[in-house]
Amino acid sequence: MELTDLATIRAVLKRHGFRFSKSLGQNFLTDPSVCPRMALACGADESKGVLEIGPGFGVLTKELSERAGRVVAVELDESLLPVLGETLDSCRNVEVVPGDVLKLDLAGLLKEKFGGMETAVCANLPYYITSPVLMRFLEERLPVASLTLMVQKEAARRLCAPPGSRDCGAVSVAVSYYARPKILFEVPRTSFYPQPNVDSAVIRLDVLPEPSVRVKNEKAFFALVRAAFGKRRKTVLNSISSGLGLEKSEILTALERAAVAPSARAEQLSIGQFAELSNRLEELKNEQ
Incomplete structure (x- = not known):
């Protein structure tokens, strides 16, 4: 047949x-x-x-x-x-x-x-x-x-x-x-x-046998990624601040520590940069 x-x-x-x-x-x-x-x-x-x-x-x-x-x-x-x-x-x-x-x-x-x-x-x-x-x-x-x-x-x-x-x-x-x-x-x-x-x-x-990047908090990492792409026309500073409900000053500090430009758009970031940014935000939470 x-x-x-x-x-x-x-x-x-x-x-x-x-x-x-x-x-x-x-x-x-x-x-x-x-x-x-x-x-x-x-x-x-x-x-x-x-x-x-x-x-x-x-x-x-x-x-x-x-x-x-x-x-x-x-x-x-x-x-x-x-x-x-x-x-x-x-x-x-x-x-x-x-x-x-x-x-x-x-x-x-x-x-x-x-x-x-x-x-x-x-x-x-x-x-x-x-x-x-x-x-x-x-x-x-x-x-x-x-x-x-x-x-x-x-x-x-x-x-x-x-x-x-x-x-x-x-x-x-x-x-x-x-x-x-x-x-x-x-x-x-x-x-x-x-x-x-x-x-x-x-x-x-x-x-992959292990995730391609290491993150401190998987749930927070994916929430960050969704927020970043939630408003694609905005910069990561604005989209993440809006999407996660965080102060821009906190996002700015995390961006600086992660060496990511506040003016960047989400699609310009590598997965490694997303991971670094997520980890820096977790650090800031622990410092508070």
């Missing part, structure tokens, strides 16, 4: 009475070159496990099953389960788990299904859950070595944006705190059925 063939897709879906859900952002791949590239990019081999999120029609799942030792695919839409039962019938190392990836006990799932295997995430993520899913894996420090994800092209630019770039934002800093991100290749909207209104891109995030 050629899972990227449009006639095959329509026939299987009709046989199971499946209807696409706009709210779930369902779009199935019809470009046969994309999933092999994703499966290769995630580094799957017989010694490794792969967690897939939203297998859809099973195109990527099948490619992963041919490379990985074990594949577990989490699917929210129960009406797709019989479809996957047919399209993945020959894939003996694949298990489809019904559920919401944002609500499942992922730590328990990874331990139960993969044991001590090195595990990667590989998924064509629905656009509306990209950031929540990604940040859950990173913030909870779930035991995965990497995440290879197809996301909306604009989201890919934000997630992988380096400091000083136009696309850099709070989520860019958060990602670079936990991982080393890279855009691998773009996927045009014509590669899907039904065709979405946006193009996509495949990114890979290699999870």
